[in-house]
Amino acid sequence: MKVGIVGFARSGKTTVFNALTGARAEVGAFGSRDANVAVIKVPDARVDRLAEMYKPKKVTYAEFQFVDIAPNESAGDERALNPAALTLLKNAEALVHVVRAFENEAVMHPLSSVDPARDARALEEELQLSDLIIIEKRIERLEKEHKKDQELQTLTRAREHIEAGKPLRTLELSPAELREIKGFEFLSLKPMMLLGNYGEAAIGSEDPAGLHAVAEALGLVHIDLCGEMEMEVAQLPEDERAGFREELGLGEESRTRFLQAAYDMLGLMSFLTAGEPEVRAWTIPKNTRAADAAGVIHSDIQRGFIRAEVIGYDDLVAAGSATKAKEAGHARLEGRDYIVRDGDVILFRFNV
Ligand SMILES: Nc1nc2c(ncn2[C@@H]2O[C@H](COP(=O)(O)OP(=O)(O)O)[C@@H](O)[C@H]2O)c(=O)[nH]1
Ligand SMILES: [Mg+2]
CATH class of the missing domain: 3.40.50.300 (P-loop containing nucleotide triphosphate hydrolases)
Structure with missing residues (x-):
C-alpha cells in the first residue's frame, strides 16, 4: 500500500x-x-x-x-x-x-x-x-x-x-x-x-x-x-x-x-500464508475472491489456480498445527470464487 x-x-x-x-x-x-x-x-x-x-x-x-x-x-x-x-x-x-x-x-x-x-x-x-x-x-x-x-x-x-x-x-x-x-x-x-x-x-x-x-x-x-x-x-x-x-x-x-x-x-484486511520457508501477512481489500488473493502473491498462482486450502487462524492456533487442524476437520478446500476472510491461513494449489 x-x-x-x-x-x-x-x-x-x-x-x-x-x-x-x-x-x-x-x-x-x-x-x-x-x-x-x-x-x-x-x-x-x-x-x-x-x-x-x-x-x-x-x-x-x-x-x-x-x-x-x-x-x-x-x-x-x-x-x-x-x-x-x-x-x-x-x-x-x-x-x-x-x-x-x-x-x-x-x-x-x-x-x-x-x-x-x-x-x-x-x-x-x-x-x-x-x-x-x-x-x-x-x-x-x-x-x-x-x-x-x-x-x-x-x-x-x-x-x-x-x-x-x-x-x-x-x-x-x-x-x-x-x-x-x-x-x-x-x-x-x-x-x-x-x-x-x-x-x-x-x-x-x-x-x-x-x-x-x-x-x-x-x-x-x-x-x-x-x-x-x-x-x-x-x-x-x-x-x-x-x-x-x-x-x-x-x-x-x-x-x-x-x-x-x-x-x-481503505476497507482492507489480511490473509496469511504459513510454512517453514515463510510466514507472511498479505493485505487485500475486503470481499476479494480467492483467485484474486492468489494474484497478490504471484500472477502465476492466479493463472494456474486450482484450489485454496483454508484454515481459519483461530482454528489453526487452537489445533496447534496444520496437520492437527486438518484431522479435526478445520481445513476447507475452496474454489476461485470463495470470498477470503480476515485471518484465513491459505495454501494455494496451482498448476502452471
Ligand atoms: N510546535 C510545533 N511545531 C511543529 C509541529 N510539527 C511541525 N512543526 C514545525 O513546523 C516546521 C515545518 O515542519 P515540517 O515537518 O518540515 O513541515 P512540512 O513542510 O509540511 O514538511 C518545522 O519547523 C517543525 O519543527 C508540531 O506539532 N508542533
Ligand atoms: Mg517537508
Whole structure:
C-alpha cells in the first residue's frame, strides 16, 4: 500500500512522516530531493504467533509505504501542491492530508494564519481542480473525434460532480465506469485521510480545532496527532518509548492509530500464508475472491489456480498445527470464487 502525504508547506508533513515511520528526514528544510520515502511494517500478532508455531526462515509483515513530497516553497505560493507533486501523487493509492493545527510563531503558515478548516477545504479544491483540468482536456479531445462513447458519458458525469464542488471519491461509479477512468489516476478519487497535526497544548482535549466536524462534512476519515512529540518519541530507543508516552499523556502509538484508520478507510484486511520457508501477512481489500488473493502473491498462482486450502487462524492456533487442524476437520478446500476472510491461513494449489 502506497500512501502519499500532502498538505501546505510547513504543516508538518515531514514531521508526521518521521513520527509514523521512525525515519529521520530533515524537518523544516528545503530538501533537494523530490520526496522522502519510508516503509512501515504492519504489526500483526497473528504473524508473531504463527512464526512461533512454524519457526520459518523468514517472517514478513504487511507493509505501508509513505511518500512525503517536497514542499511547494515558491515564495508567496498559496497552494499546497505544485505540478511535480501532483505527478508524484498519481502513484499513491491513498492520501493523507496533514493539516496544521499547531501554533508556532517561528513557523509561518503560507496563508499567514492557522486555520485547519480552511486548509482542509482548500486542499480538497486543489485536488478537484487538477482532476477537472484533465477531464476537460480529455472531453474536448473525445468531442473533437466525435466519440460519443461510454468514456465521454462517465467523464461528463465526473465533470458535473466536481463542478458541484465534490470530490470524485463521492461519485457513485459502476465497476465498469471505474475501470474506464482508473488510468487517469484522478487525485480526488483516491481515498484520503485528514490528519490534524496539533501542538502539545492540545494533548488531552477533544477536537480542539473542530476538525472532526470538517472531516465529517467532507466525508473523510480523520485522526489527530501531536506530530512533533510523536516524532521525538519515535526516535527514542524502543524500550524507552512506552514510558515517555505515558508521561506525556500521548495515548496509543500514532502508528497503530494511523493503521487502524487506514485499514478502515481503505476497507482492507489480511490473509496469511504459513510454512517453514515463510510466514507472511498479505493485505487485500475486503470481499476479494480467492483467485484474486492468489494474484497478490504471484500472477502465476492466479493463472494456474486450482484450489485454496483454508484454515481459519483461530482454528489453526487452537489445533496447534496444520496437520492437527486438518484431522479435526478445520481445513476447507475452496474454489476461485470463495470470498477470503480476515485471518484465513491459505495454501494455494496451482498448476502452471
Ligand atoms: N510546535 C510545533 N511545531 C511543529 C509541529 N510539527 C511541525 N512543526 C514545525 O513546523 C516546521 C515545518 O515542519 P515540517 O515537518 O518540515 O513541515 P512540512 O513542510 O509540511 O514538511 C518545522 O519547523 C517543525 O519543527 C508540531 O506539532 N508542533
Ligand atoms: Mg517537508
